[in-house]
Amino acid sequence: MTRYSTVPLLLFTLLTISNVVLGIKFDLVATPSNALSPKCVSQFVSNGTLVVVxxxxxxxYNQRIDAEITDNSSSHNEYGRKRDIEGETRMPFTTHTDADISVCLTNILxxxxxxxxxxxxxxxLDIDVGAEAIDFSALVQAEKLKPMEAELRKLEQVVQEIVDEMEYLRRREARMRDTNESTNERVKWFSLGSIFVLVGLGGWQIFYLKKFFQKKRLID
Structure with a gap:
């Protein structure tokens, strides 16, 4: 196998490893409207990422499927809501923050x-994230890309996602390091304060006991 013939294989391997797709199939039992029991599926997605649900x-029959997409951030962002879903529906959106995205479904009797x-x-239910959420077939038709060019474009998107993920991990590690350093600094000053308090308390006890014994004429 030549060096050039291994390029498509390497591209395929990287794309297969890097793409993020969550697919799940299940039966959702219908419940009355006064006793709803949502079924939620969650996945962590970084900020500014394209997601297609x-x-x-x-x-x-005699049932209604509703869907709601939110995240667990402090802002509780809502990315989509649909009622009475029939057949297939797609809900694309771009995330606003680093958080767990939750797709909650209810079946109302x-x-x-x-x-x-x-x-x-x-x-x-399929949750496509990042490069997997992009419709590359439409991109190929619009820009008239060759198969290899399309794979390279997809690989470029995947590599960018990896870079963004590494940058997110770097920022997170920096925040954790700053938190650890701040905690260590507070513990140091708390320890020094405790030592000063104990030394002061010990000195006061010695002074008090000396005065007490002198008053009782036990010592000079």
Missing amino acids: TIKVGIG DDGFRPDPKYHRTID
Whole structure:
């Protein structure tokens, strides 16, 4: 195998390892509107990342599927909300902060029907993050890219995501280091203060006991 023939294999390997995709399939049992039990799927996503959530809902009667996408940051950002999902729906968005993205689904049973396990709908949920969320087929058609150029463009996006992730880890490590240094500094001053207090308390006890014994004429 020549050096040039290994390039596509290396590209394919890097793309396979680096892409971030979360796919899950499950049955969501219907519950009355006054006893909702959301099913949530979470994934950590860094700031400024493109995310595409694809929800495929199976056939089911007397039921309504609702979806809500939020994060667990202090701002509690909401990225999308859809009611009465039928078939397939896509919800693209770009994250506003480093946080866990939660996709919560509810299956609401219509009024007049009693809860029963037979009332359920199959959910096929895919969460594409970063390079995997980009529609490269449309990009290829728009820019008339060759297959190798398209793979290189995709690899460029993946490498950029890796660089951004490393930068995020570097910032996080710097924050943790600053926190550790601040904690160590506070512990040092607390220890010194404790020593001064103990020395002062010991000196006061000696002085007090000396005065006490002198008053009792036990010592000169």
